[in-house]
Amino acid sequence: MPKDRPAPDAPAPLVPLVDAHTHLDACGATDAAGVAAALDRAEAVGVSRVVTVADDLDAARFAVEAAHWDTRVWAAVAIHPTRANVLTDEVKAEIESLARDRRVVAVGETGLDYYWPGKLDGCATVEEQVDGFRWHIDLAKRLHKPLMIHNREADHDLLAVLLDEGAPDTVIFHCFSSGPEMAEACVEAGYVLSFSGTVSFRNAHELREAAQLVPDGQFLFETDAPFLTPHPFRGAPNEPYCLPYTARAFAGITGRDPEAAAASATATAERVYRLT
Template sequence: MTESAYIRKREKVAEHGQTRDLTYPPLPEALPVGTYDNHTHLEIADGENPIDFHEHLERAATVGIMGVVQVGGDVETSRWSAEVASTEPRMIAAVAIHPNEAPRYEAAGKLDEALAVIDELAAWPRTRAVGETGLDFFRTGVDGQPAQFRSFEAHIGIAKKHDIAMQIHDRDAHEAVIEALLRVGAPAKTVFHCFSGDAAMARIAADNGWYLSFSGTVTFKKNHDLREALSIIPRELILVETDAPFLTPQPFRGRPNAPYLTPHTVRAMATHLATDLGDFCAQLAINTERVYGSWQEGLTVGA
């Protein structure tokens, strides 16, 4: 979801008189071994008292989250992500036109122009992924899908051109996303952000060496399919994320999310896998650095 979509969602909630707890949850117990939040949106303010990205990163560091991948969804947020990551050692960037934004750019005759900006930003040393890109058949109707496909395939090309990872947004479009990846050829490091598939899809990912990134949704009681997929995917292909400020893990579902809440998801995953928490944190960190490289490289001089 992009910032504009998020604003529209909050306006709709207010329209219907719905309420939610807008206070940030307390700090969780720190992880025994540091790891990373593979996908977050720190440009989006949330909560009763929104905090800036510096405070988010400080809070994250106190509980063992060593760094984040800050993800853009349009030209503006992608540029912001790349610029901030250039001087912030705890942040690297992912840049893209979100699939729900692609039809809007296309309708305005500006999709090619926007993709050219993403291509430019993808060359920056602290931009380590193209994303989030992909297909979303939940929020975009049939008329907008050709623009999504065109944008997705262009992003695949950009990721391969710059030899960086790709983060996929896939909502109600599993088969179409897989077909496109196999037809066009997936980048060497392909990540399913906020994985929402099942065990069968996890097997396809494993066969192709694609990474699955699990968000707070894996902690939701009803999501047995996600936990089954977690059991099946090889440990070396597992990543973790918040997708903050969305998808807050249990026991704080519905409240604002932030990178410092990653430990709740990590602990739930380790418990499900019946594995040592410290070993699991270390594996997640190794996997994340394998996909994105070092958080300490490529910083602007003087940062």
């Protein structure tokens, strides 16, 4: 978790937003009181709901608990691709049980990460990641829930596996970070692209170009907190209350009114996650 800069100031509120992907436990909100406090800070600037996301089994258990502690919180559960080598039958059974919970709105984050193999001790191999990804795709389809994808340097293979397996009805690319060619392919396939603080980074030229190609109904906003804090707060700890910074950056890049962009992303979140 970033700690070398103070927390960002609260932004001016926007139309009620949904943080489509965050990690409340990694933000330090590890009990009911902490979760409520984080959501109070978020709600004060218009971020009325969040989806807290798992990347391992402990985080999956927490996400479901948090979603029952506070009605403003929903959950997504899966095993992160870099940890796909822990997907034993027992782990799969528990993830599936958790994913069936009524407060779980997506299977994720799963996918492929080609950056870490060979760099990170214990990281799942590419083959293990592909096997794990295929299992999560099947789970999402069996449960009729959206598939939330983590993609790092694996554009071609991700699309190929989705095509081979048959994608679920709803596919969400969390923290979309690819260029315009990938954006065009995803938009054509009907996938939803979720934009984080990286879209505000001035050196993210291809990503900013890609953002301009995504129509209403196919984009979400997320923090991926505590990471990827938007400009000008890079290096500071991120939290759901920071989401309006990303929404305004996206609006500026794509020529949208910020309120209209926020309303569009919120409507898409309510539709794809079936929020009530």
